[in-house]
Amino acid sequence: MRHAETVTFGGSGLDRAAALRSMPDLMDRARREGTALSILLWRGKPLVQAGSLDQLVRLPMDHPIIKSGRHVDADSEILLGREADGTLVFAHDMSSWLPAGLEATSLNTFLDASEQQHPDLPQDAVFAELRRIMTSLNARDAELAATAKALYSWHASHGFCACCGVASEIAQAGWQRGCPSCNAQHFPRTDPVVIMLILNGNSVLMGRSPGWPDGMYSLLAGFVEPGETIEAAVRREVMEETQVQVGAVRYLASQPWAFPTSLMIGCEGIATSTEITVDPVEIEDAIWVTREEMAQVFAGQHPDIAPARKGAIAHFLLRNWLADTLD
Structure with a gap:
């Protein structure tokens, strides 16, 4: 796809400055000279501007909450990269902080709408769930937040x-x-996951998992197994979940998906059979959806089907299929 990297979390061109990772003196000097900033995360939620939720809050490295270490987890400092003007961007984790009334908030649900505000941070800054705000962030902020979240998930496990x-x-x-x-x-x-736009003429194969919002369907997906090609994984996963056979497979686009540490590999597959037999262990339901019906889904006018989550690669691939811009 010509515009594959316009997918959410992709294509910001971040200089990850790998050569600096083993040069602590250089990083310390950057902090002293004020040429470094940090983004904060709490339980995977980035700190963003309150209200609009469309911009990461970048703090100077001498901000009291970072400098004092209060509520900033020990050894959580990560160098994310370097901006075009030479500014280094770090991340710090505050997951050990326990907000007042946390037990009354809803966390780790399909869509966590709660926000947390730390008393020692700017009053116009809140921690917000990344999946909720990912389409509001610009490409650079989205890549920084996703990178930090994925790294902290890896360190935690x-x-x-x-x-x-x-x-x-x-x-x-x-x-x-x-x-x-x-x-x-x-x-x-990083765990490779294939996600498949399975086509049969004018229709696309859609499925849903238990626990999803009512009516929500998305593309089929599954982890690539050891010793398996991407193409083989596409065919196996579709067969396991629906018994639909797939012939030709081609790569379309990829998306880093920090929930917790996956790389979604978007592919197109051409179905060679159409009868569906769902494996209830794998998914709850699967259906063929015509292009005309999918246009209704995206317009919010379909009586039974809700669209895939905006910002996810499934939504991206389906939107490009509808617009005939997969090439």
Whole structure:
């Protein structure tokens, strides 16, 4: 696709400044000289402008909440990259902070609409769920937030050496963990997931999972298994979930999906059969939807089907299919 990288979380051209990750003196100097800023996350939620929720809040590295370490988790500093003007952008995690009344808020749901405001941060700044605000952020802010969220998810689940079991230590400005016992090095994990625009003439194959909002359907998706090509994964996942056979497969676009650490690989597949037999362990339902019906879905006028989440690659692929801009 000519505009594949216009997908949410893609295409901002961030300079990740990998060469600086092993140069702590340079990073310390940047902080002292005021040429570094930081974004904050709380339980995966980035700190953004209240009200509009369309811009990451960037704090100077000498901000009291960062400098004092109060509520900023130890060893959470990650170098995300370098802006065109040379400014370094870091991330810090505040997940250990417990907001007052947290037990009364709804977190980790399909769409968490709650916002949290820390008393030591600007009053016009709140932590907001990334899936809720992802289409409001510009490409650079979306990439920074997704990168930080994915890295913190990886660190949270990989605190011990997979070789010997000893607690590992953060290294390389947050892009590595090292074992102090056996010296093993561990690097951030990305899980490849195929997501498929399965076509049969004028129709596309859609499915839904239990727990989704009423009427919501999306494209089929599944993890790539070891020893498997992307094309084989597309055919296997569709067969497992619906018993629909797929012939030709081609790559369309990809999307980093930090929920928690996936890379969504968007593909087109041409169905060679149409009869659906759903595996209830995999999905709740699957249907063929015509292009005309999908136009109704996107217009919010279909009586039974709600669209895929805006900002997700499924929505992106379907919108381009409707517009005939997959090439």
